[in-house]
Amino acid sequence: MSRSEPRDSQSPPLVADVSTxxxxxxxxxxxxxxxxxxxxxxxxxxxxxxxxxxxxxxxxxxxxxxxxxxxxxxxxxxxxxxxxxxxxxxxxxxxxxxxxxxxxxxxxxxxxxxxxxxxxxxxxxxxxxxxxxxxxxxxxxxxxxxxxxxxxxxxxxAPGDSLGMVGESPGLRRVREHIQRIADLHVPVLVRGETGTGKELVAQAIHRHSPRKERPFISVNLGSIPKELAAAELFGAHRGAFTGATRDREGFFRAAQGGTLFLDEVGEAPPEVQVMLLRVLETGELYPVGAHTPIKIDVRLIAATDANLEEHIREGRFKAPLLHRLSGYEIRLPPLxxxxxxxxxxxxxxxxxxxxxxxxxxxxxxxxxxxxxxxxxxxxxxxxxxxxxxxxxxxxxxxxxxxxxxxxxxxxxxxxxxxxxxxxxGPAPKPASPPTAVARRKSTEVTGDELLSALRQHAWDLKLAADSLGIPRSSIYDLIDKHPTIRRAGTLSAEELTSCHRECAGDLDAMVQRLQVSKKALTRRLKELGLSTKSD
Known part of the structure; x- marks a missing residue:
């Protein structure tokens, strides 16, 4: 870039903390x-x-x-x-x-x-x-x-506390005001916003400014948990409660006891998990998988979604009473x-x-x-x-x-x-007409080749792949399980993951392409193994 000629080059140096x-x-x-x-x-x-x-x-x-x-x-x-x-x-x-x-x-x-x-x-x-x-x-x-x-x-x-969020736009200032109003209450919060808008940052800010700030903050992405394990991961399980349950499992709710549990992508919760979440919100009690005695729980629940939950309700994929319970207070994040x-x-x-x-x-x-x-x-x-x-x-x-x-x-x-x-x-004009939605289909109509093509096209993002195929997110797990060559991150051995991490120099995107598994699920496995990555 060439430099233009300065104007009035005899000007004073760059500075001056003076007010006019x-x-x-x-x-x-x-x-x-x-x-x-x-x-x-x-x-x-x-x-x-x-x-x-x-x-x-x-x-x-x-x-x-x-x-x-x-x-x-x-x-x-x-x-x-x-x-x-x-x-x-x-x-x-x-x-x-x-x-x-x-x-x-x-x-x-x-x-x-x-x-x-x-x-x-x-x-x-x-x-x-x-x-x-x-x-x-x-x-x-x-x-x-x-x-x-x-x-x-x-x-x-400007407010005295930025709450860990950068910016002073009206939309962000409103978000800060919402956080300050709700932080010290026990009301469940539903955070809505497009992907990448910082929903977990909002949850963390609420926790940091609440009476629970000295207690655990547990973050869980429901979209990255296989649906057959979601109940046990959230609510815990007794040894022998299901195939593979070789030990008692505490679950995320009990791990967050006295603190805050953040559930991202709550719209991906399987039906049985939705029922259990509703019970926890209504009674403050949960039943671990395989248990017959309820456990009293004291956890503040903050949920987040980028999905249209009202549309999910109309399609029978989400329970209306659960939405009403989750949205005790709702915060919407503006897109960038x-x-x-x-x-x-x-x-x-x-x-x-x-x-x-x-x-x-x-x-x-x-x-x-x-x-x-x-x-x-x-x-x-x-x-x-x-x-x-x-x-x-x-x-x-x-x-x-x-x-x-x-x-x-x-x-x-x-x-x-x-x-x-x-x-x-280019610029961000509003579309002249809304984009054509992908027609809804039964998962049985999706061929193995279609599934593999959609996963590759969307870099193994299960949500995007499911949307492009016109099927619910929960159904894509079943299709993956039935496919003869597609694997899940949860089935990969620690040795294979460690070796791939070393060969790809910690590049998460490269690992996804090599292993051909969900990026979110792979991120979770790598965190469990204490392996850092070069991608968010």
């Missing part, structure tokens, strides 16, 4: 029902500044607000002091934001001022509609700084595409983790203000325009690929595969 009148103004708290324009820093040559914000309350009050290299100050949520953009390639000649008709916002670029690019086109003036502001507008300044112009509502004050102002902070957070691991954390805070940004604006714009179907988990993985793939380089570089991935989806 405009800086004081932006720290005022917007009323809860008033939408106020805001600028959020998504990318800056000093990468650690991602997430700093400038509230344009003057525009909401009918006045102009000017933005230049030297002011006003951008601040972090909840902090008093901040600093201006300060980049020497951003001009002292200001950009002027002013109110337009019908809720529009006007942007005017002064003659000879900062180069501003929106949607790939340089502009000198433009009006943005309320709809555009609600969706968020990307402003690229001098090819070095990327800002998101969006609406804020009652966001002037609805949290665009958080993407810069999240990228910087994950990048720091990777840079510290390889000894290059200094790249986040360069000493030379004229140096090329470590995160080029062109890549930052790609990250912001991408719809993130895999949400935060996908962002973390792509950040890792970018950082490690650019190790030792002065700036991040996209390889052809990542460029194709980020460019292929």
């Amino acid at each position: 009148a405009a800086g004081h103004e932006q720290r005022a708290v917007a009323s809860a029902d008033q939408a106020v324009p805001m600028l959020t820093l998504l990318s800056h040559p000093t990468a650690t500044r991602a997430g700093e914000r400038l509230l344009l309350e003057g525009v909401a009050a009918g006045r102009e607000v000017s933005l230049s290299r030297n002011g006003p100050n951008f601040t972090r949520p909840g902090e008093t002091f901040g600093q201006p953009l300060s980049d020497p390639f951003v001009s002292r000649t200001p950009l002027v934001f002013s109110p337009g008709e019908g809720g529009r916002l006007r942007l005017r670029v002064g003659e000879g001022g900062t180069r501003v690019v929106v949607d790939g086109q340089p502009l000198t003036s433009r009006e943005f509609t309320p709809e555009e502001l609600a969706a968020g507008v990307l402003l690229e300044l001098s090819g070095r700084v990327v800002l998101l112009l969006h609406q804020a509502s009652g966001e002037g004050r 595409r609805e949290r665009r102002e958080d993407i810069g902070m999240l990228f910087q957070h994950f990048a720091r983790e990777e840079l510290e691991a390889i000894g290059e954390a200094h790249r986040l805070t360069p000493r030379d203000p004229y140096a090329e940004p470590w995160l080029p604006a062109s890549i930052a714009v790609r990250l912001l325009r991408y719809p993130w179907p895999g949400n935060i988990r996908q962002l973390r993985n792509i950040t890792r690929q970018l950082v490690i793939g650019s190790r030792g380089q002065p700036v991040l570089q996209l390889d052809s595969r990542l460029a194709e991935e980020l460019d292929g989806a």
Whole structure:
């Protein structure tokens, strides 16, 4: 990436923790029902500044607000002091934001001022509609700084505790508020959200802020447990209760006694487990498999799902009374595409983790203000325009690929595969019509070749494979059991797993391809053996 000529090169050095009148103004708290324009820093040559914000309350009050290299100050949520953009390639000649008709916002670029690019086109003036502001507008300044112009509502004050979650978008702030309201109660919680949105983080935050924080937190993914073992794994079993039960089994509920049990993918619970879960929630008692005497249990249950449980109920795959019991309080997590102002902070957070691991954390805070940004604006714009179907988990993985793939380089570089991935989806428009659903089928209609093809196509993700075949998740286990060549992770020996782990250098995806088993189930087996992996 070539460096443009600096503007007003006699500018003061990159810094200045000084407040201005405009800086004081932006720290005022917007009323809860008033939408106020805001600028959020998504990318800056000093990468650690991602997430700093400038509230344009003057525009909401009918006045102009000017933005230049030297002011006003951008601040972090909840902090008093901040600093201006300060980049020497951003001009002292200001950009002027002013109110337009019908809720529009006007942007005017002064003659000879900062180069501003929106949607790939340089502009000198433009009006943005309320709809555009609600969706968020990307402003690229001098090819070095990327800002998101969006609406804020009652966001002037940040909560004192981030609860271990990165970001300040309205959706995430609502999640934090829900956690703070419910954490100290014994009410069961149902966390809903797309895959990769951080449902387990929410469960952990609830546990950490509850009276049970000193007691166990047990996390269980029901989708990774073979259905014939699910009851024994959850509720325990007596020796001899079923074939292979050579010893008494405590079960996850008793392991979490006095603490919190987190059940992920609760929509995958087999029917008999659903009945047993309902009894525990109604009576506080459980029967281990093979037992005739109930055991009193004191466990707070937090369940999570990315499935439409109401649809499961209509199809007879989930019990309505269980849904009512699980959702004593419900928290919905927003997908990352609805949290665009958080993407810069999240990228910087994950990048720091990777840079510290390889000894290059200094790249986040360069000493030379004229140096090329470590995160080029062109890549930052790609990250912001991408719809993130895999949400935060996908962002973390792509950040890792970018950082490690650019190790030792002065700036991040996209390889052809990542460029194709980020460019292929483009922006995240709403589909003109809903995607065609796969017709529901009986599992007996699925041939062995179809099953094997679906598993390979979806990298041995049983849920995706089942959905593509149009069968319930529970049925795919039966089909796998009947297939002459497909194995389950639970049947693999410790020796075979250890050997494969060594040969694949701990690369989980490579192990899945070699062993051809469910990724989630394999992850669980590897954790049991104390083997770490290089994939989330």
